[in-house]
Amino acid sequence: MKEDFLHYIWQHQYFDKTALATTGGETLQVLRVGFYNTDAGPDFKEAILRVGEVEWSGSVEVHLRASDWHRHQHQHDQKYDQVVLHVVWQADVPVTRTDGTLVPVLELWQRVDLRLLETYEQLQKARSAIPCAPFWPDVADITKTLMLERTLVERLEEKGQDVVEVFQSYGNDWEQATYQLLLRSFGFKINQQAFEMLAKALPLAVVRRHQRSLFQLEALLLGQAGFLAEPEDDYARQLQQEYTFLRHKYSLQAQAMQRHHWNFLRMRPANFPTVRLAQLAALLHQKQALFSELLEADSVKRYEQLFQAPVSDYWQHHYLFGKENKAPFKSMGKGSAQNLIINVAVPVLAAYASYSGEQSYLDKAINVLEQLREDSNKYTRFYEELGWRAKTAADNQAALSLYKRYCHPVNCMRCAIGNKIMKQKRAS
Known part of the structure; x- marks a missing residue:
């Protein structure tokens, strides 16, 4: 006990x-x-x-x-x-x-009543991923739905608080907080750490001075990332020349990364970090006040368009310097854009809701998630085996939160589903 x-x-x-x-x-x-x-x-x-x-x-x-x-x-x-x-x-x-x-x-x-203690101990000693799996069918759907709605809000509030802490650590600058979150999310797990390093290696203050020039943004991003040390073609040499000038101008030498920090293994060319950096440059060039854009976008389609900024002509036809692709990459794919909606736009909305006290921004974040269709994952599959089905990104986020906050740590006494099971056993 x-x-x-x-x-x-x-x-x-x-x-x-x-x-x-x-x-x-x-x-x-x-x-x-x-x-x-x-x-x-x-x-x-x-x-x-x-x-x-x-x-x-x-x-x-x-x-x-x-x-x-x-x-x-x-x-x-x-x-x-x-x-x-x-x-x-x-x-x-x-x-x-x-x-x-x-x-x-x-x-x-x-x-x-010892029946309560026996039920509690049964939940605590459960070997399945979901402790209440044997009791799950006996719990009304409305109880499960309300609990999942609660865990979704808890997850958004937690992610929002993380952004607020970054915002406060950077002198209450929302654009800076958004920049940090954007770069971390552009790594898509495999290169997340490398993009976090890049966010530190290339200050937003420097980026802001050159957002009107896509060429200069590519030079700064690819140069600080370590991809211009040994240029493979004429375009790389042009970028290297520009980067060398900017690196000395802003004293960026000490922060520069190296190519080995980046992972290319078991990746499709469209997901190579060089391509992601070109997409990031296009986004920063097109949206010079990204935080405001995230707050004001009024539809999922608008968010997708925001993250699918068209890359420069060179990167439409290359995935590495000197390596041409068969079909052009005009912009980021829809799936990747939706991933950024979930991991950048939604947390920013939740953060601003928390900071400003405006509930409408949290409602907007939830509404966006409810409009996105997302594949099941290992967490949702735990519940799918019990008969529950995730239909939207909101469902996935709720299930992830339910598992991590309540099921995995066997925190059944703080869960509405666990509470209902205990109440039913007490009444039986």
């Missing part, structure tokens, strides 16, 4: 209240259970209890054993002086506050 089970029992008051009393023999009445606290300090805050003839307002701390109070050194922590009740499975020792006064204790092991 873990403490989350007792948190669940206390929060929902799923225990026998007949002749309820503390271990000290005082009568106990729960007037308000309190609010679950996810930050440091006692587990439940703003509880109201009547102990004996006195009504108390304060916090409730939950442990498996009363002695855990001492093990966690709460007797020396003034944050726990506000605790008015210590809820435990077993009361093995008395506990005190920093001033030496005793904390009232409620022992639960004889008051909890």
Whole structure:
């Protein structure tokens, strides 16, 4: 058993209240259970209890054993002086506050229906990827739908907060935060680390000065990425000459990368980092205020067009310097563009919603995801085996969040589906 089970029992008051009393023999009445606290300090805050003839307002701390109070050194922590009740499975020792006064204790092991504990332990010991798989068919679809909607919002808020932190670390510059996120996402996992290195090697301040020239942007990006050291054709030599001038002008030598930082293995030519860099140059050239564009775009089609900026004539016909492709690459493919919508546009919208307090931007992010069709992945397949089907990118993001936040860590007591299963078992 873990403490989350007792948190669940206390929060929902799923225990026998007949002749309820503390271990000290005082009568106990729960007037308000309190609010679950996810930050440091006692587990439940703003509880109201009547102990004996006195009504108390304060916090409730939950442990498996009363002695855990001492093990966690709460007797020396003034944050726990506000605790008015210590809820435990077993009361093995008395506990005190920093001033030496005793904390009232409620022992639960004889008051909890063992069927609840058996169901909880069955969930905890499950060997399947989804702990509640045996119970899944018994849970109403509406419960699953509402939980997935919740996990989608949680995932977007988390991704948005990551962007807000970047925004704040760069002096509250939204364009800079968007630039960092854009470059990281342009790596598409295989070259993500290399693109993150490039974001540091080529400051946005330098990019901004040359966004009107696609040629100069290619020179800066391909040069700082390490692809112009040994030019293979005339166009590469032209870029190298321009890059050499810009590198000295902005003292970029120390930050420059090398070709070995990039991965070409098991990739189609259309996905080569050289092609991605050309696409990135085209995007930065076409959209000089990308953050504003992401906020203002009014359809998935507009987002796709935004990320599918046409590359220069040279890169329409080459995938490496001196290596021509059979069919022209005019712009990024639709699948890659949609990947950037999910990993750049949506987090930026969520971040701005969090920062500005404008719910409409979060609604817009969700709406965009609901319009995108995305293939299933290893996480959605866990749920598909149980009969649930992902239809949109929103479904995929929700399933990923459900698995990582609740199913994989067996955090069933914080999941609406797990809660429903426990409630049904208690009622049966």
